[in-house]
Amino acid sequence: MSQTSRVPFWVVRLRKFAVALLSNRLAAVGVFLLALFVVMATAAPLLTPYTPGSQVSGAFNAPTWITAVKGPAGYSQNIQFASLTVNSSAGLTVSQSNQTAQSVDLQLSSQGQGGTINLAETLLYPYQGAPKNFVGSATLVVSDPQNQSFTVAAFLERVGEKTWVVWDPTVVNGTRLYSPRPEIRSDSLSFNQKFLRDSPFTTAQYFFAPRPATYHYTLQITLPPAITNVHITVSKFSMVLLGNTWGIFGTDDQGHDIFTQLVYGARLSLEVGLIATGIGIGVGLLVGLMAGYLGKVVDEVLMRFTDMLLVIPGLPLLIVLVATVGSNLIYIILYLGFFGWMGFARVVRSQVLSLRERPFIEAAKASGAGTGYITVRHIFPNIVSLTYVSLALSVPAAIVSEAALSFLGLGDPTVVTWGSMLGNAQAAGGASLAWWWIIPPGISIALISLSFILLGYAMDELFNPRLRRRR
């Protein structure tokens, strides 16, 4: 006795409610799906290190797991040359310090006939497809008060096959910053022209064969005799290969991670759905209670107004509002809220009309309760269950409406929602749509709607005595 009394009543009621709800198989599925999306929305920064706007890889990259389906031929992933090593020929005095994966400080002197220093990075290329693009970089800060001349150059070598000079030997003379010109990147026109004229390949396909091989990226410093105490800081010495597959869901036309957009989209969808519905429920409750309980002229006026709003076509009105008032996400939520309460108001009104005639209301009236008291203490608790059902059923409507607007390109341009992902996919696709860009957001919209609908029907069955099954 003392043990049960310690648990507050509402906890007991909530627990009973949860047990009853979860005993319905469909409702359990709905709760599971919804929980999935809520986790996605709240833990978005933990699930992905990127933001929806950050460029992570090349454009239109397929998901990585496509190799498991279609075989590894023709597919590659992002990969980078491994950390640098320094080799120098005999006859040079080299002291290195501050060495990291991509940078090193060198203090050089030469005697006799001079020599070369090679800074090399190695790549064991494992994929059966050529990369889509690559970017190589190197920055040399030379500090030499005596202005002695020597040369630097960079090479790319497919071990045992071929070597390309990617940075033509350049004379270094004096204290300055040097880096490869033209830039070593496959999307640079001048770099491509250096190697391929009128070739159908890209330099990425030209350098990197579609099969496993070993590559060296080498920065060579050639010193003539009698150089003393040149200090060179080499930094950002790296080469990054951008493959044609990426992550769980690939990338869009700007190289954004689709999984990241999807995860953050869950947040926006839930926000839009819940806040808009919250507003709608609030207005609907107010109008329904007033119409039902005050009756007469108030009822007639409010209900005629509700009917009018019900008839006005929703999407055209939304489109017109977005075009004239504005398309900020907050505005869109407000439109959806303030034009989404009518159905609920009618349900509340009819429920209040029937409640008003019940004996317990009459008893309350007889004992001197005022309108406000009766509404809050007697009528309101009896329509709370309706609120849950309506909440569950109008959230998907709000989510889909927002998605439709965003799909048309009329949503908030500053955020990426599931609808705008689909819209962008269509706008960028032209004749060729990327399936990995369409299916995840589309299925997500459908599933989040489905989860709320399942919950709504299950709650309707729990609360609505007419539908309650006999057990």
Add this chain to the structure above:
Amino acid sequence: MGLRGYLLKRIINTFILLLFVIVLNFAIFELLPGEQGAIANLFGNPKIQDPKIIQNLEIRYGVCKGFDSLGHCIPTSVWDKFVSYFYNMLTLQFGNSLKTNHPVIADMNVRLLNTLTLLGVATALSLIIGIMLGVLSAYKRGSSVDSGLVTVSLTTYSLPTFFMGLLFILVFAQNLGWFPSGLVEPSKWILGRPDIGTFILVRLQHLFLPALTLTLFFYGGHLLLTRATMTEALTEDYITTARAKGLPERTVLFKHALKNASLPIVTNAALSFGTILSGAIITETVFAWDGLGRWLYQAIGWKDFPVLQAMFFIIALCVIAANLISDVVYGMLDPRIRYE
């Protein structure tokens, strides 16, 4: 209240509704900044220097009512604007499109036809499929056929139209190449139409994917409603009587049960017209189907406010008309409705 009273009430309601739509349409465009900004831009055009031209423009776009002897503008009041606007809406004079400079009504004709073709085909198909499958589902209630049909229809119903449209383009247009991915007709037809056989065939090919998308979106609602009303109708005594008379099951189902269950289905079809139009806007945009919905969408990009205003009005008018018709039909067919 008799039938006449009921109809009178409905018609009065419709007129109030019409008034409300006109006021709303006026208020959104007049009191909010979009259109004013567009007009201000027009006058800010540095190429226009001649005060005469500016005066003409100001009169044409309703900024000034006229000019006094000194050439100062007499601004139009909101009330003046509303009166002329109200009159124009009732007489369907929407002015000229800012984009093409043709009257909106003239630009609308062919698009209206396209939209009605798409909507007509999709509505008819979804009604037929929805009702047939709904009857089947109610007849086999509780079986795996029933639950399968309900699940499938709920699924297609919860898939957004734009997603379904994109999927169809991906599969049928892009991968299989069976259907074109958009447009009402091939763009090369501007040069010359082919013979009638090819014409019809190719037009049907273009119609197929958008019509399929809309049909799949709508049939679910019809199926679920038919199933519900049919299930109720099948428990009635007159069905038992009909079966006892030895009538074939098909006659019982379609002549006896469906006939009595069809009333809510027909009214629902009329009432869901607004939803259908919303679906059509999106489907037309996905498939570049040159109809009213796509025009409404394009008008936003063009800041073509007369078109926007006209489209919203026409679409609302269609929905209001559909509501009135469904009310009237219901009132005439079901005697119980008159005594609300």
